[in-house]
Amino acid sequence: MALKHKGLECETIPWRFTDTAAIAPHGSKTVPVLIDNGRAIYDSWTIAEYLDQAYPSRPALFDGPASHALGYFFNQWVPTAIHTPLFKVILLDLYARLAEKDKAYFRESREKRFGMTLEQYGADPKSALPAFRHALAPLRQALVQYPFLGGHGPGYADYILFGAFQWARTMCPIRLLEPDDPVYAWREKLLDLFGGFAREAVGFPVWA
Amino acid sequence: MALKHKGLECETIPWRFTDTAAIAPHGSKTVPVLIDNGRAIYDSWTIAEYLDQAYPSRPALFDGPASHALGYFFNQWVPTAIHTPLFKVILLDLYARLAEKDKAYFRESREKRFGMTLEQYGADPKSALPAFRHALAPLRQALVQYPFLGGHGPGYADYILFGAFQWARTMCPIRLLEPDDPVYAWREKLLDLFGGFAREAVGFPVWA
Numbered sequence: 001m002a003l004k005h006k007g008l009e010c011e012t013i014p015w016r017f018t019d020t021a022a023i024a025p026h027g028s029k030t031v032p033v034l035i036d037n038g039r040a041i042y043d044s045w046t047i048a049e050y051l052d053q054a055y056p057s058r059p060a061l062f063d064g065p066a067s068h069a070l071g072y073f074f075n076q077w078v079p080t081a082i083h084t085p086l087f088k089v090i091l092l093d094l095y096a097r098l099a100e101k102d103k104a105y106f107r108e109s110r111e112k113r114f115g116m117t118l119e120q121y122g123a124d125p126k127s128a129l130p131a132f133r134h135a136l137a138p139l140r141q142a143l144v145q146y147p148f149l150g151g152h153g154p155g156y157a158d159y160i161l162f163g164a165f166q167w168a169r170t171m172c173p174i175r176l177l178e179p180d181d182p183v184y185a186w187r188e189k190l191l192d193l194f195g196g197f198a199r200e201a202v203g204f205p206v207w208a
Numbered sequence: 209m210a211l212k213h214k215g216l217e218c219e220t221i222p223w224r225f226t227d228t229a230a231i232a233p234h235g236s237k238t239v240p241v242l243i244d245n246g247r248a249i250y251d252s253w254t255i256a257e258y259l260d261q262a263y264p265s266r267p268a269l270f271d272g273p274a275s276h277a278l279g280y281f282f283n284q285w286v287p288t289a290i291h292t293p294l295f296k297v298i299l300l301d302l303y304a305r306l307a308e309k310d311k312a313y314f315r316e317s318r319e320k321r322f323g324m325t326l327e328q329y330g331a332d333p334k335s336a337l338p339a340f341r342h343a344l345a346p347l348r349q350a351l352v353q354y355p356f357l358g359g360h361g362p363g364y365a366d367y368i369l370f371g372a373f374q375w376a377r378t379m380c381p382i383r384l385l386e387p388d389d390p391v392y393a394w395r396e397k398l399l400d401l402f403g404g405f406a407r408e409a410v411g412f413p414v415w416a
Binding site: 064074152 | 272281349359363
């Protein structure tokens with residue numbers, strides 16, 4: 001989404017959790033990794049800041065110093081406050097769709113993180129849904145007042161949050177948001193950006 | 209802090225919770241209320257936005273559309289995520305320092321909000337302290353990377369957060385932050401702003 005926002009074309013390479021050999025030469029153990037003019041940049045936040053620095057004449061992902069500092073806070077907040085309850089909803093669907101060769105790594109690393117088995121953590125996705133929706137409360141209030149977290153148009157903070165929904169969309173048939181939720185309307189706008197780019201990702205029928 | 213940031217002089221009027229008659233003519237039941245050129249503006253957020261609109265040639269509280277939208281999210285997040293655990297730490301000290309005429313209103317309204325007595329909610333301030341410090345985690349990470357939430361200098365988001373610390377400072381002798389906490393260093397910078405304006409508020413010796 002950040003590359004589309006900048007209007008930059010890129011080639012994407014399909015990748016799985018255990019394909020560490022493919023990115024090791026670039027100094028990272030995790031995705032995303034961006035190769036630009038022979039230089040490797042990794043970590044989403046670092047890539048976003050790099051894009052605004054390297055391509056200043058293209059649409060900005062950050063619109064000023066506060067959007068960097070407050071955006072960095074937001075980038076820390078989303079994984080804890082949003083991904084954690086979302087994970088309880090989507091975990092077992094996600095696990096079921098992993099490539100066989102990734103399952104052992106995923107199970108071991110996530111069970112260590114959660115301190116329990118995947119089956120325990122993801123035991124009751126429907127009951128976990130209200131906690132996820134409640135976690136969105138301060139965002140919901142902002143998205144009633146403003147079209148995007150970036151203000152009039154989308155900015156990098158929108159893409160930080162949107163990533164979680166896109167992840168769920170491709171992995172889990174559970175309906176995360178009701179259509180009367182302001183976050184639903186915001187997500188529709190994100191799905192419409194760049195000629196419906198994010199909508200092209202294969203999603204479940206409930207999202208259609 | 210927002211008025212100081214704008215370099216605007218103002219007269220402040222001491223006020224208590226039950227002094228509703230003093231602000232009723234201005235259309236508000238709560239403080240702050242700003243009277244500017246005969247016009248009353250209330251609610252901190254609305255006042256901050258008004259100040260940037262009415263005084264655009266003075267230092268900006270918001271530095272772009274994203275700082276409004278993401279700042280509005282932050283303005284919703286702080287009361288729930290930060291004030292709620294902080295209240296468990298400072299509640300009984302705060303209550304003890306209220307004017308006698310305010311105590312009945314405060315007790316009734318807050319007990320309704322908490323669903324329990326003040327003495328139950330604030331029963332164990334020392335045990336509540338770790339939860340408050342933990343709630344600061346995503347802010348702590350941002351304040352390691354950036355001098356202020358406003359970026360290079362303070363912005364309105366800094367003042368949203370700082371209000372909670374100033375509230376505690378004047379009401380409660382418990383040490384909220386350890387000196388090696390990045391949030392402590394940030395708070396020091398806020399206390400130093402505008403010639404040490406916020407430091408002039410009477411605080412407890414532990415803050416000296």
